[in-house]
Amino acid sequence: QIDSARLWGSIHETAQFGATAKGGVRRLTLSSEDKQVRDWFRKACEDAGLEVHVDALGSIFGLRKGRDMSKPPVGIGSHLDTQPTGGKYDGILGTLGALEVIRTLNDAGIETEAPICVVNWTNEEGSRFAPAMMASAAYVGDFTTDDILSRKDAEGTTVGQALDSIGYRGDKPVGFQKLGCFVELHIEQGPILEAEGKTIGVVDSGQGVLWYDGKISGFESHAGSTPMLLRRDALATLSEIVLAMESIAKKHGPNAVGTIGEAVIANPSRNVIPGEIAFTMDCRSADGAIMDALDRDLRAAIADIAARRKVEVQIDLVWRKAPTHFDPKLIAAVENAAKTLGYSSRRITSGAGHDACNLNTVMPAAMVFVPCKDGISHNELEDATQGDCAAGTNVLMHTVLAIAGV
Amino acid sequence: QIDSARLWGSIHETAQFGATAKGGVRRLTLSSEDKQVRDWFRKACEDAGLEVHVDALGSIFGLRKGRDMSKPPVGIGSHLDTQPTGGKYDGILGTLGALEVIRTLNDAGIETEAPICVVNWTNEEGSRFAPAMMASAAYVGDFTTDDILSRKDAEGTTVGQALDSIGYRGDKPVGFQKLGCFVELHIEQGPILEAEGKTIGVVDSGQGVLWYDGKISGFESHAGSTPMLLRRDALATLSEIVLAMESIAKKHGPNAVGTIGEAVIANPSRNVIPGEIAFTMDCRSADGAIMDALDRDLRAAIADIAARRKVEVQIDLVWRKAPTHFDPKLIAAVENAAKTLGYSSRRITSGAGHDACNLNTVMPAAMVFVPCKDGISHNELEDATQGDCAAGTNVLMHTVLAIAGV
Ligand SMILES: NC(=O)NCCC(=O)O
Ligand SMILES: NC(=O)NCCC(=O)O
Numbered sequence: 001q002i003d004s005a006r007l008w009g010s011i012h013e014t015a016q017f018g019a020t021a022k023g024g025v026r027r028l029t030l031s032s033e034d035k036q037v038r039d040w041f042r043k044a045c046e047d048a049g050l051e052v053h054v055d056a057l058g059s060i061f062g063l064r065k066g067r068d069m070s071k072p073p074v075g076i077g078s079h080l081d082t083q084p085t086g087g088k089y090d091g092i093l094g095t096l097g098a099l100e101v102i103r104t105l106n107d108a109g110i111e112t113e114a115p116i117c118v119v120n121w122t123n124e125e126g127s128r129f130a131p132a133m134m135a136s137a138a139y140v141g142d143f144t145t146d147d148i149l150s151r152k153d154a155e156g157t158t159v160g161q162a163l164d165s166i167g168y169r170g171d172k173p174v175g176f177q178k179l180g181c182f183v184e185l186h187i188e189q190g191p192i193l194e195a196e197g198k199t200i201g202v203v204d205s206g207q208g209v210l211w212y213d214g215k216i217s218g219f220e221s222h223a224g225s226t227p228m229l230l231r232r233d234a235l236a237t238l239s240e241i242v243l244a245m246e247s248i249a250k251k252h253g254p255n256a257v258g259t260i261g262e263a264v265i266a267n268p269s270r271n272v273i274p275g276e277i278a279f280t281m282d283c284r285s286a287d288g289a290i291m292d293a294l295d296r297d298l299r300a301a302i303a304d305i306a307a308r309r310k311v312e313v314q315i316d317l318v319w320r321k322a323p324t325h326f327d328p329k330l331i332a333a334v335e336n337a338a339k340t341l342g343y344s345s346r347r348i349t350s351g352a353g354h355d356a357c358n359l360n361t362v363m364p365a366a367m368v369f370v371p372c373k374d375g376i377s378h379n380e381l382e383d384a385t386q387g388d389c390a391a392g393t394n395v396l397m398h399t400v401l402a403i404a405g406v
Numbered sequence: 407q408i409d410s411a412r413l414w415g416s417i418h419e420t421a422q423f424g425a426t427a428k429g430g431v432r433r434l435t436l437s438s439e440d441k442q443v444r445d446w447f448r449k450a451c452e453d454a455g456l457e458v459h460v461d462a463l464g465s466i467f468g469l470r471k472g473r474d475m476s477k478p479p480v481g482i483g484s485h486l487d488t489q490p491t492g493g494k495y496d497g498i499l500g501t502l503g504a505l506e507v508i509r510t511l512n513d514a515g516i517e518t519e520a521p522i523c524v525v526n527w528t529n530e531e532g533s534r535f536a537p538a539m540m541a542s543a544a545y546v547g548d549f550t551t552d553d554i555l556s557r558k559d560a561e562g563t564t565v566g567q568a569l570d571s572i573g574y575r576g577d578k579p580v581g582f583q584k585l586g587c588f589v590e591l592h593i594e595q596g597p598i599l600e601a602e603g604k605t606i607g608v609v610d611s612g613q614g615v616l617w618y619d620g621k622i623s624g625f626e627s628h629a630g631s632t633p634m635l636l637r638r639d640a641l642a643t644l645s646e647i648v649l650a651m652e653s654i655a656k657k658h659g660p661n662a663v664g665t666i667g668e669a670v671i672a673n674p675s676r677n678v679i680p681g682e683i684a685f686t687m688d689c690r691s692a693d694g695a696i697m698d699a700l701d702r703d704l705r706a707a708i709a710d711i712a713a714r715r716k717v718e719v720q721i722d723l724v725w726r727k728a729p730t731h732f733d734p735k736l737i738a739a740v741e742n743a744a745k746t747l748g749y750s751s752r753r754i755t756s757g758a759g760h761d762a763c764n765l766n767t768v769m770p771a772a773m774v775f776v777p778c779k780d781g782i783s784h785n786e787l788e789d790a791t792q793g794d795c796a797a798g799t800n801v802l803m804h805t806v807l808a809i810a811g812v
Contacts, residue, residue, distance in 0.1 A: 083675050083677075083678055084673040084674075084675050084678075085626055085673045085675075085678070085681075125675075125677070126676060126677060127675040127676065127677070127678075130676065132676075132677065188631070189628050189630075189631040190628075190631040190632070190633075191636070207630055209630070211676060219785070220491055220784060220785040220786075221781075221782060221783065221784055221785055222595050222596075222757065222758055222783045222784040222785075223663065223665035223667055223688045223690075223784070224595075224613055224615070224663065224688070224690050224756075224757045224758040224759060225594070225595040225596040225756070225757025225758045225781070225783065226596070226663070226757070226781070227659075227660060227663065228652065228655050228656050228659055228660075228662075228663055228664075229656075229659075229660075230597070230781075233652075233665075235648055235666055235667075235669065236648055236649065236652055238645070239644070239645035239646070239648040239649050240645075240649065242641055242642055242645040243642065243645050243646065243649070246634065246639075246642055249634050250634050250635075253633075253634055253635075254633060254634075254635075256634075257629065257630065257632070257633070257634055258634075259629035259639075259677070259679055260641055260680075261629055261641075261671075261674060261675050261676045261677060261678050261679065261680060262671065262674040262675065262676055263641065263669070263671060263674070264674075265667075265668065265669060267489075267490040267491045268490075268667060268668040268669070268670075269489050269490055269491075269531075269533040269667050269668065269784070270532060270533065270536065270538075270617060270667045270668055270686045270688055271489075271531070271532060271533070271538065271665070271667060271688050271758075271784065272489055272490075272491070272533075272665075272667050272784045272785075273665055273667065273784075274666075274667060275491075275785070280676045282629045282630070282676055282677050284629075284630050350630075350631070351628065351630045351631025351632070352628055352630040352631045352677075353630060375627075375631070375632070375636075376627060377627065377628045377631065378626060378627055378628040378629070378675070378677065378678045378679075379625070379626040379627055379628075379678075379681070380626075
């Protein structure tokens with residue numbers, strides 16, 4: 001059994017780095033707050049006896065030796081960055097839970113056959129830089145390191161500049177640390193476990209993701225003197241797109257969602273009809289065929305709206321992540337650990353994307369979910385209980401022990 | 407006849423203050439660019455022999471003596487501030503046209519019976535600070551000077567601070583300069599004169615304006631893991647409001663318009679369902695009963711949308727300007743001047759608001775319109791011909807001479 005109080009203490013101690021007035025955390029990737037939590041985490045890993053290295057994209061790897069160093073390490077961990085209005089648990093539970101597993105094994109004097117590697121992946125959230133799960137995507141070869149280093153945030157700062165500014169451009173090449181498999185603990189970020197009174201979600205699959213950048217070019221004109229019928233209003237165009245996306249997602253539901261999270265009017269003024277809007281779109285489904293249908297329906301709807309309103313709408317697919325099907329043996333190992341420990345569990349699909357989904361494309365991977373309050377995440381009010389966090393960490397530890405061998 | 411080349415030269419010389427790459431002007435009220443054009447204008451007024459004073463809200467008054475100083479001056483002028491992406495003519499033609507009238511009278515050695523007062527009103531556009539036509543509204547007593555001085559822009563800077571920062575908080579109380587009447591020259595900002603091949607618009611009325619500040623409070627949550635049916639999406643709510651306003655304006659059309667020009671998502675992120683949006687609304691009609699109907703229909707539609715989507719929508723009416731009916735005698739004077747000079751003309755309603763509309767509530771006022779290209783305004787592509795600008799200025803001069811007496 002892990003030390004529930006120690007885990008809870010770590011979560012709340014690090015929640016000060018970027019703490020918001022509403023009880024959440026604002027810790028955008030590679031920000032000064034992210035540097036604070038990284039420094040804390042690196043030191044905690046070193047204090048736990050891990051050999052710590054940082055790769056060229058800032059991901060932190062802490063290695064615990066195993067008896068048989070020819071075996072590839074069992075990877076565990078998640079991420080410490082948050083949304084602009086994020087919570088205390090998303091990613092953090094999985095990273096500090098991994099640290100807690102190491103501390104518990106140390107305290108108990110348990111040596112494993114295979115080594116264990118704790119990982120904090122850079123930019124899982126994808127708010128500041130796209131795509132989400134950026135560093136693990138580069139790790140598995142979906143993008144080159146140079147490509148990722150050149151990605152820019154809204155202010156034009158590149159990933160490379162941001163890494164340098166907080167001193168986390170590491171000296172190890174991406175992929176330097178081989179892993180045999182990866183297990184990630186996370187809050188569910190949805191309402192199912194809580195509603196069904198289950199403690200552990202055995203994650204067997206994850207939704208695929210489509211991310212688009214969009215730009216609407218209408219025509220600025222005077223709000224008072226331009227007749228309704230002569231307008232080429234970028235905001236009215238966006239409004240139709242938002243509602244079209246909503247109904248397309250519902251039509252393909254319940255296994256589909258669609259969101260427009262960002263929309264910025266250029267040079268806004270009360271008495272000017274909006275002429276230009278930049279926006280983003282996020283569509284998801286656990287079913288690849290539905291993802292294709294969402295893309296097709298959305299493009300058709302947008303083309304129709306643009307033609308009718310005589311505006312230009314440009315849509316660029318900037319990221320496509322296929323649905324995830326986790327490794328059956330690792331899924332069984334998670335399920336077995338939950339059963340052994342006496343926790344209620346159910347199989348579940350992840351609505352959110354996770355670094356484990358990227359790793360699963362090149363190695364066996366699996367995930368452990370615990371409930372979160374009212375299914376709320378990506379919100380400062382995100383909440384989870386100490387008991388559930390500890391239960392998830394126990395399942396993580398027992399899964400690791402089963403895979404690594406004692 | 408005024409000096410067409412000199413007028414055209416003034417317009418293009420001052421267009422350098424805030425010139426944009428697309429050929430427009432960005433000269434927000436009380437900005438450093440506004441200071442540049444004010445300095446230029448003040449000097450030009452002084453060089454033309456006017457006695458120049460600045461009032462507590464930064465409006466500039468340049469007085470040309472008349473033979474009978476017991477008569478109240480004939481006011482002429484407009485504004486030199488622009489929209490964020492504004493043009494070279496909106497307001498500027500009327501202000502520099504007024505200056506050109508003075509220069510022409512000086513050159514011809516013409517003395518008038520009543521004095522003439524050239525005015526540059528502060529913040530006509532209403533982009534940086536609400537309401538539009540702020541200084542002339544205070545002049546006629548719609549707002550107190552202190553109220554206006556405390557209005558804030560998006561950065562939290564007050565009108566008072568902005569005035570001080572460019573040295574244009576004048577020593578004269580608002581209203582110090584009595585005027586007997588006011589005549590404003592302006593581009594039409596609509597397509598009618600050009601379409602009908604008329605040179606002069608004799609403005610007999612102006613639309614009323616309703617300005618609202620709005621705020622939507624939904625609930626931020628995860629774009630991937632929140633089912634469509636559980637969302638309280640602020641952007642989807644806004645989208646319905648935008649389309650409802652559009653159809654309400656159309657329903658009451660053609661004599662009604664409605665625009666949402668500003669909308670800002672709080673803490674936007676690609677994978678977060680928008681939880682909070684601040685926005686503005688602008689509704690207009692030349693008919694007071696239609697204005698009331700727009701307000702009623704809009705509030706009802708918004709209440710219905712908010713209830714259906716389980717979000718809060720707060721709507722504050724921040725400005726209501728009743729429709730304008732200009733002074734019949736002054737209208738006739740403008741019409742007569744156009745006829746005498748041989749310009750084609752028609753009576754017209756102003757779609758935009760103007761300082762003359764405010765002044766008309768306490769003194770006789772009227773306006774002269776000239777065509778602008780494709781009716782485009784509040785856009786960097788705004789355009790007008792030298793010939794039309796000169797024609798309008800000639801009509802302004804002859805109207806002034808008829809009122810002031812030679
Ligand atoms: N777990 C999580 O919230 N990931 C962020 C990336 C996404 O799924 O949008
Ligand atoms: N003339 C003009 O564009 N005025 C700005 C105020 C408004 O009508 O919106």
